[in-house]
Amino acid sequence: QVHVVDSGGGSVQAGGSLRLSCATSGYILRSYSMGWFRQAPAKEREGVASIDRSTVSTYYADSVKGRFTISMDNAKSTVYLQMDNLKPEDTAVYYCAAAWGAGARLNGRAYAYWGQGTQVTVSS
Numbered sequence: 001q002v003h004v005v006d007s008g009g010g011s012v013q014a015g016g017s018l019r020l021s022c023a024t025s026g027y028i029l030r031s032y033s034m035g036w037f038r039q040a041p042a043k044e045r046e047g048v049a050s051i052d053r054s055t056v057s058t059y060y061a062d063s064v065k066g067r068f069t070i071s072m073d074n075a076k077s078t079v080y081l082q083m084d085n086l087k088p089e090d091t092a093v094y095y096c097a098a099a100w101g102a103g104a105r106l107n108g109r110a111y112a113y114w115g116q117g118t119q120v121t122v123s124s
Contacts, residue, residue, distance in 0.1 A: 002028060002113035006096035009118030016086050018120060022079040022096030029053070029072060033104045034079045035111055036070060038092035038120075047106025048094070049081060059105045064090075086122045093117040 008020040022034065035050035049070040050059045058070055069082040079096060095118075097111035104110035 002032075002098055004028070004096055004098050004113050004115045006094065006115035006118050009094060009120045011121040011123065012086055014087055014122055014124050016122070017082070017084045018086065020081040020083070020094055020096070020118060020120075022081075022115060024077055024079070024096075024098065026074065026077045028098055029074055029077055029079070032098040032100055032113075033102055034070075034072070035097050035099065035104060035106065035108075036079075036081045036094060037097060037108055037111075038090075038094045040092040043092075045095075045108055046092075047108055050105050051079065052102045057102075061106060083120070086120075088122045088124045091120060091122050093119050 005023045033053050036048045037045050038048050039045040048061050051070045067085045071080045096115040098113040099111040
């Protein structure tokens with residue numbers, strides 16, 4: 001069973017920062033690509049950022065480029081999403097997910113395992 005647990009959400013004012021964490025296992029980080037997705041009320045799920053299992057390639061949605069950074073700490077078996085300069089439109093439930101192998105990028109259908117989600121609320 002694939003273990004993916006996301007956390008770190010909260011409420012901040014516009015311009016603030018949050019760091020989301022996704023705890024998993026070392027095996028998962030070596031074998032799976034990891035991604036962050038979000039879903040706001042009445043909106044479709046959106047791919048936010050992903051990192052290839054080799055940790056060489058990262059991908060970002062245009063809406064977060066320059067503000068969000070995905071990273072991986074192999075020693076802690078954790079993937080992070082650093083979110084800076086947050087905007088009210090970033091408000092959503094954020095999910096960490098794992099996709100076998102490489103190439104999943106921001107295609108949510110390629111991800112088989114999902115965390116339970118963590119709420120991020122940005123006020124203006």
